[in-house]
């Protein structure tokens with residue numbers, strides 16, 4: 001996740017670029033940069049950290065009259081957040097900003113003899129463009145040839161001294177919008193920077209590319225002919241734009257999951273194989289056990305990961321709550337890989353647990369969403385979840401992407417430890433590649449959950465129950481509900497209910513039963529039957545119709561438990577959100593909570 005902006009016109013170029021980047025800062029803020037071209041004069045500024053640093057650094061840039069400019073706020077995917085890795089990237093006479101991931105950048109890089117200065121995937125774009133320009137002497141042709149070579153996801157803006165008054169643009173996978181008024185042309189990753197500037201907007205489709213100047217705009221389809229521009233009035237307000245039209249950031253983030261999970265996998269998973277650029281061969285040598293440590297939702301992801309790591313890689317794995325781990329005088333053995341999971345990378349208990357593991361000489365690995373955070377800086381290696389900024393206090397997309405990293409890691413270790421056949425690895429990777437589908441919110445399902453939510457606003461509590469992998473998911477479902485609805489909810493292993501909690505069963509006890517058809521279906525069914533026999537109100541989630549359920553939420557038919565897991569995750573998140581909305585709560589900022597818990 002990064003944000004990009006562009007400008008063509010005679011107005012305040014720098015002002016628009018910086019203000020626009022401020023609006024997009026939520027998409028990433030580890031570094032930022034702008035480049036402005038006025039005839040042959042180039043002004044460029046880049047800075048690490050928050051946008052205020054770029055504002056300071058670009059203080060001396062003064063522009064007057066017509067010009068073109070591009071800007072970028074970065075969320076690192078390849079290469080550390082340094083000034084050299086910050087966009088715009090430059091060649092000899094051209095400058096580019098890019099949001100997305102160029103999957104084949106290594107292959108392209110190997111074929112170019114340009115001077116590379118950054119570790120990013122983006123830099124190949126500008127060198128490739130200049131190579132083609134030097135051959136054809138035609139900027140449009142060179143840009144078209146460049147786009148044809150790129151694999152992966154991108155929103156690209158490029159300016160060049162070779163054709164100075166234009167912006168070349170392209171979109172595939174990552175968002176890009178063109179805006180205009182009578183005098184100016186604008187580009188941005190979302191509507192927010194355009195509000196107050198553009199009167200009309202055109203939402204680019206995947207595979208569209210083109211070239212814009214003050215007076216002309218050409219649009220093409222990659223591999224096809226001309227495409228049609230269809231501008232529509234921009235009427236929305238700022239807050240609505242930031243939320244992408246959703247009622248709450250949490251809702252937007254739930255809907256985003258099916259896209260961001262693709263970012264988590266990008267360049268890491270293909271059919272039959274999983275790898276992480278961040279982890280060199282041999283890093284796991286000598287590891288015979290894994291300990292995972294985290295808090296809250298991240299702990300639930302970790303617990304899910306412990307089932308996957310044990311099952312797929314046959315490696316003893318335990319998952320612990322960081323605040324408990326710290327004071328139990330844990331026995332830490334050097335053959336144990338210590339994994340910490342954190343969305344923010346700043347959670348005090350998780351950070352302290354990591355320090356303990358480091359002090360004991362263990363190899364450490366962070367699974368984190370925020371590059372350059374304290375946890376990332378301290379861990380030996382980091383795998384970024386690439387979920388983009390999560391604004392809702394209730395974690396959603398951070399959770400599903402953390403689980404994905406753990407699943408990929410389990411498969412990588414399974415490969416290295418030869419615990420799975422290639423056929424089984426193929427099966428797992430095929431399932432992984434289907435997760436965007438499983439996380440897609442179906443409108444009819446959302447509608448059903450909205451209606452159903454009115455039946456669950458009272459009662460004396462909820463039990464979310466599941467078995468195996470669906471037990472941590474039950475914990476997560478209960479946490480989601482309690483933190484935003486303020487209703488009492490508990491996650492419980494379904495098989496444990498009869499060892500005590502079943503005493504609570506009555507019609508006012510709501511049981512949310514996770515009933516996957518692919519994992520221990522008969523077992524969970526008997527557990528739910530026991531509760532039903534004691535008159536608990538049952539809401540079952542699964543594919544198979546369950547006759548004893550008072551309410552049944554049907555998910556799609558999947559053949560892999562993880563796909564059922566992901567489908568159900570969305571159901572649980574939406575259900576909690578709809579109940580909380582009906583209760584009139586501020587879903588994005590629930591009482592007593594903070595997004596980042598930096599105190600013990």
Ligand code: F6R
Pocket residue numbers: 295296297298299341342343344345346347350393394395396479480483595596597
């Ligand atoms: C719940 C939630 C929290 C966090 C926990 C750890 O929705 O977001 O339980 O998961 O505070 O935070 P991170 O992952 O930032 O370490």
